[in-house]
Amino acid sequence: MIMNSFKMLIGNRAAFIGLIFGFFLAILLISQQSAIYLGLISRSYRISTIFSSPDIWVIDPTTQGEDLIRSMPKDYLQYVKSIPNIQWAVPVNYLLLPLKTTSGNYQIAEVYGIDDDTLIGLPQSFEGNVEGLYRKGAVIIDSNSAKNLLAKTSSDGKKIPLRIGDEIEINGIRGNIAGIAKSTPGFYPQPIIFALHSQIQLFSGSSRIQYIAAKAQKNGDIEQILKQINSNPKVLGLTKNQFESRIANHFLKTGILINYGISVLLGMIIGFSIAGQIFYMMTVQNISYYALIKSLGGNEKMIFKMILFQAVVVGIIGYILGTAATLLWGYAIKNTTLTFAFPGKLLLFTGSVAAIICTLMAFLSIKKVFKVDPYILMTSI
Amino acid sequence: MIAIQCKEIKKSFCAGESKVEALKGIDLQIFEKKLTLLVGPSGSGKTTLLSIIETILTPDEGDLFILGHHVNKMNELEKARFRNQNLGIVFQTLHLIPTLTVLENVTLPLIIKGEEKSSAEKKGISLLKQLHISKKMNFPHTELSRGEQQRAAIARALINDPPIILCDEPTSALDQENGITFMTLLHELALSKGRTVFVITHDHRIFSFADHIIHINDGLIEKKNV
Numbered sequence: 001m002i003m004n005s006f007k008m009l010i011g012n013r014a015a016f017i018g019l020i021f022g023f024f025l026a027i028l029l030i031s032q033q034s035a036i037y038l039g040l041i042s043r044s045y046r047i048s049t050i051f052s053s054p055d056i057w058v059i060d061p062t063t064q065g066e067d068l069i070r071s072m073p074k075d076y077l078q079y080v081k082s083i084p085n086i087q088w089a090v091p092v093n094y095l096l097l098p099l100k101t102t103s104g105n106y107q108i109a110e111v112y113g114i115d116d117d118t119l120i121g122l123p124q125s126f127e128g129n130v131e132g133l134y135r136k137g138a139v140i141i142d143s144n145s146a147k148n149l150l151a152k153t154s155s156d157g158k159k160i161p162l163r164i165g166d167e168i169e170i171n172g173i174r175g176n177i178a179g180i181a182k183s184t185p186g187f188y189p190q191p192i193i194f195a196l197h198s199q200i201q202l203f204s205g206s207s208r209i210q211y212i213a214a215k216a217q218k219n220g221d222i223e224q225i226l227k228q229i230n231s232n233p234k235v236l237g238l239t240k241n242q243f244e245s246r247i248a249n250h251f252l253k254t255g256i257l258i259n260y261g262i263s264v265l266l267g268m269i270i271g272f273s274i275a276g277q278i279f280y281m282m283t284v285q286n287i288s289y290y291a292l293i294k295s296l297g298g299n300e301k302m303i304f305k306m307i308l309f310q311a312v313v314v315g316i317i318g319y320i321l322g323t324a325a326t327l328l329w330g331y332a333i334k335n336t337t338l339t340f341a342f343p344g345k346l347l348l349f350t351g352s353v354a355a356i357i358c359t360l361m362a363f364l365s366i367k368k369v370f371k372v373d374p375y376i377l378m379t380s381i
Numbered sequence: 382m383i384a385i386q387c388k389e390i391k392k393s394f395c396a397g398e399s400k401v402e403a404l405k406g407i408d409l410q411i412f413e414k415k416l417t418l419l420v421g422p423s424g425s426g427k428t429t430l431l432s433i434i435e436t437i438l439t440p441d442e443g444d445l446f447i448l449g450h451h452v453n454k455m456n457e458l459e460k461a462r463f464r465n466q467n468l469g470i471v472f473q474t475l476h477l478i479p480t481l482t483v484l485e486n487v488t489l490p491l492i493i494k495g496e497e498k499s500s501a502e503k504k505g506i507s508l509l510k511q512l513h514i515s516k517k518m519n520f521p522h523t524e525l526s527r528g529e530q531q532r533a534a535i536a537r538a539l540i541n542d543p544p545i546i547l548c549d550e551p552t553s554a555l556d557q558e559n560g561i562t563f564m565t566l567l568h569e570l571a572l573s574k575g576r577t578v579f580v581i582t583h584d585h586r587i588f589s590f591a592d593h594i595i596h597i598n599d600g601l602i603e604k605k606n607v
Contacts, residue, residue, distance in 0.1 A: 001492055004481060011480020292476045295437050296537075297465020298493045299458055374437040377472055378428050378549065 001298075005306035008286060009313060015282045019314050020321070022278050026271015026357060027322025031342075031350040032329055033267050037260045038346065039339025043186055044251035045244040047094055047211065050112060050183075051121055054213035055222060057243035058089075058229060061236040063210075065250035066094065066186075071208035076235055080212050083228050085220030090115035092211035093200045099191055100169040101162065103152040107145075109170065109191040111203070116196045120213065123194055128164050128179025133196055137203075138178035139170070144337070145191035146180050170203045189337070268353055275318070276361040279311065283365035287372050295374035303369055311362035319354040323347065383446075384545055384577040385411040385434055390443035392429050403429040405600040407443070413544075416568065416578040416590055421597035427581040428549065430597065434579065435470055435547055436460045448544060465494055469538030469576075471548040475530055477522040477537075484509065484518040487536040494541065501540075508536045511570065528559045532566065539570060546571045548580040552587055564590045 010016050042049065044065060048057070058080050060070040080089040093113030100106050114121040119130065126140050133140070141150070141162060150168075151159040162168075166177045170193065183192045201207050212235075216222050222239060229237030238246065252258065283290075290303055330340040390407040393400050403426045411417045421427050432438035433445060436452055445452045448467060455463060464470075469490075477486045484505050491501035509515040512532040514525070522530050531551065538546055548567070552560035564587045571578045580587075588594060596603040 003498070004478075004485060004489070004492065007485070008478065008480050288476060289478045292478065293489070293493065294461065295435070295464065295470060296490045296493050297461045299461050302493065375432050377474075377476055378432045378435075378437070 001293075001302055001306055002309055005309050006313065008289065008306075009282075009310040012282065012285065015278065015285065019275060019278045019282065020317050022274035023271070023314050023318025023354075023357070024321040024325070026267065026275055027319050027350055027354055028325050029267030029271055030264060030353055031323055031326040031346060033260065033264045034346055034349065035326055035330060035340050035342045036338075037264060038341040038343065040187075040256070040260065041248045041251065042341045043184070043339060045247040046184060046186060047092065047112070047247075048240060048244050050123075051092060051213050053120065054090075054215050055240050056086075056214040056216060056225060056229070057238050057240065058212035058214065058235050059210075059238070059243070061233070063236075065247045068250065069094065069210050071206070071210050072212070072235065074207050074209055077209065077212055079232060079235070080214055080229060080237075083225055085217045085225055087215045087217045087220070088118065088120075089212055089214035090118055090120045091197050091209040092121065092213050093197060093204075094210045095200065095204055096190075097171040097193075097203055099150070099193070101150050101152070102167055105150050105152075107149055107191050109145075109193045110186055111170070111193045111195060111200060113197045113200045113209075114194055116198050121194065123179075123181035123183065126179040126181035128177075132164075132178035133199075135176070135178060136199075137170075137173065137175035138195065138199060139168070139175050140179035140181050140194040141168075141177050142183040142192040143180050144183075146177075149189060149191055171205075173203050175199075175203065268357070272357045272360060275314070275357060276364060279314065279361040280364050280368070283307065283368055287369065288376060290369045291372050291374045291376050294372070295377055300370055304366055307366050307369060308362045311358040311365075315354045315358035319351060323350060382413040383410050384413040384448060385409070385579065386444075386446040387430070387434070388444040388446075390430070390433060390440045390445065392426075392433065392438070392440050403600055404433075404440070407597075407600075407602055409595065409602060411577065411579050412593065413577050414572065414575050415592040416572055416580065417593040417595060418588065418591040419579065419581040419595050419597055420583055420588075421603075422583065425597045426600040427583075427597055431547060431549055431579075431581050435468060436464055465490060465541065467543050467545055469541065469543040469546045471531075471534050471538045471546070471551055473549040473551070473553060475522075475534040477530060477533060479521055479523050481521070482519050483514065483522055483525065483533050486522060487518075487533060487540055489537060490541045504540060505536070508540055509533075512536050512566070527554060528562065531555065531559070531563055535563075535566065535570065544576055546576055546578045548578070550582055550584070551580060552582065552584045557586060560584065560586055 060072050062070045074091060077089060077091050080086060095111045096108050097111050099109040112121060123140060132138055146162040151161045154160055162177055164177050168175050216225055226237040229235060293303060330342055333340055387407045387409040390404050392404040393402045407430060419427055433440050484502060487509060488501040488505040506515055506518060509518050514529050514532050517525055522533055552563055555563060567578060568590055
């Protein structure tokens with residue numbers, strides 16, 4: 001009966017296409033909105049993306065997110081390094097400092113530190129060379145700012161991008177561009193600067209550090225290491241996941257993401273409404289055929305399987321198309337400032353939502369079909 | 382031998398606030414291997430009685446015995462299985478599924494029974510050959526003439542080799558020639574194989590095919606002609 005069920009599903013082309021489109025739209029709405037949502041969240045803990053190798057992060061216990069950081073004395077770095085089974089630990093700077101170009105552009109820049117000795121924090125690829133970073137006042141600037149935000153404007157209105165060697169002023173201190181790197185933008189359209197920790201001390205006039213990033217020895221027990229770090233109440237040691245969650249949770253308090261969450265929920269409701277309604281209407285259109293199957297000896301279990309199969313087919317096709325469209329969208333905006341993150345867990349999430357919608361729309365229809373009396377075949381002419 | 386026996390069958394329907402008594406106590410016997418016609422004017426209760434015999438409508442009162450089985454005592458699942466194995470039904474509007482081919486429509490009772498597709502198709506093709514519509518077995522029924530559709534509906538009723546065939550106004554939409562052809566075919570395929578055929582009709586043209594004619598009027602059996 002499964003094959004017959006499939007033919008009954010695709011037999012009405014218009015309804016079938018409408019159903020697939022409805023389900024595709026639902027999955028597209030849910031997965032695309034979720035990908036934007038996750039993209040936004042991931043930007044809140046961008047520092048752990050830039051510094052991807054550490055598995056331990058140490059912060060001041062009052063630090064919550066990028067906008068609520070309490071700096072720590074540099075001595076704490078020695079404390080972390082002294083903990084057994086720590087392979088390495090480096091200071092991590094994250095500061096917001098005023099930046100001015102020679103053409104008069106003024107912005108507040110996000111400044112990230114690079115460890116002088118290990119170069120941990122250095123962008124993976126950039127235009128320029130590492131040696132240049134050791135020159136006094138040398139910085140790497142993000143390509144988007146160099147081309148747009150901080151670009152000079154010529155008399156004819158054309159933008160002249162900043163180049164390696166151009167001078168800039170950071171927090172009133174003269175600096176120069178030693179490299180240009182691609183970087184994921186943050187929440188605000190601010191320039192992103194990378195500089196050696198020693199250079200940042202020069203620009204900020206402070207030796208304090210915002211985070212300490214550390215790596216455990218290969219066989220080191222991270223839980224045990226964190227326990228030892230946290231025996232000092234002045235610092236808080238976290239795993240990479242705990243660190244990301246702490247920052248993301250702080251960001252969630254703003255309400256922006258709750259609104260996004262609501263739009264994801266809305267996507268689910270709209271998707272269910274469209275797909276559910278078309279599926280239900282299609283079942284109602286086919287009601288006399290289900291009555292016929294009952295009259296020919298078909299039981300409820302058989303009809304249940306038929307309708308569930310139809311819902312699953314629609315669900316799978318809609319899920320594949322919706323997910324593919326979302327991934328295409330992600331690919332299309334890859335090199336823009338728009339946010340997009342599509343981890344494997346999102347596939348599972350949208351898959352689960354698709355399964356829930358399928359089950360609900362199947363049950364709505366099954367309820368209707370179970371109620372139908374084959375006697376309608378005798379009265380309908 | 383009695384194939385179908387109705388004892389004091391009563392059935393009423395609600396029409397708004399009033400109650401309409403469709404069957405007021407039907408006592409009826411339909412004999413094995415005979416073609417019995419149930420005739421009567423519109424609204425006499427023909428379709429209601431046929432629906433009860435088809436076990437798709439439950440009477441309010443009375444007892445129904447088919448092939449010795451007390452159908453009233455069966456639950457819905459047992460009735461469904463009983464219908465599948467013992468009753469071949471030809472509906473007035475045929476009720477062929479348009480998204481399925483003729484062959485798929487014909488083999489539906491076998492597939493519902495749980496028979497393998499290949500075996501069901503083999504039986505279906507053989508039957509369609511006997512009915513001279515095997516050339517159109519892979520077409521949807523909408524591409525068949527009314528007479529061909531009728532033959533497909535008979536094939537579906539016969540495919541499970543049921544001992545009883547029930548038909549609802551089978552010739553009402555057919556002209557004289559096709560009506561006679563249909564009844565000849567029914568006679569040939571059903572009665573010659575020892576099946577019991579029960580037909581409700583008000584088509585006088587086919588009365589000559591009947592072994593028994595039962596007249597129903599206003600929910601009661603009026604007379605029986607043998």
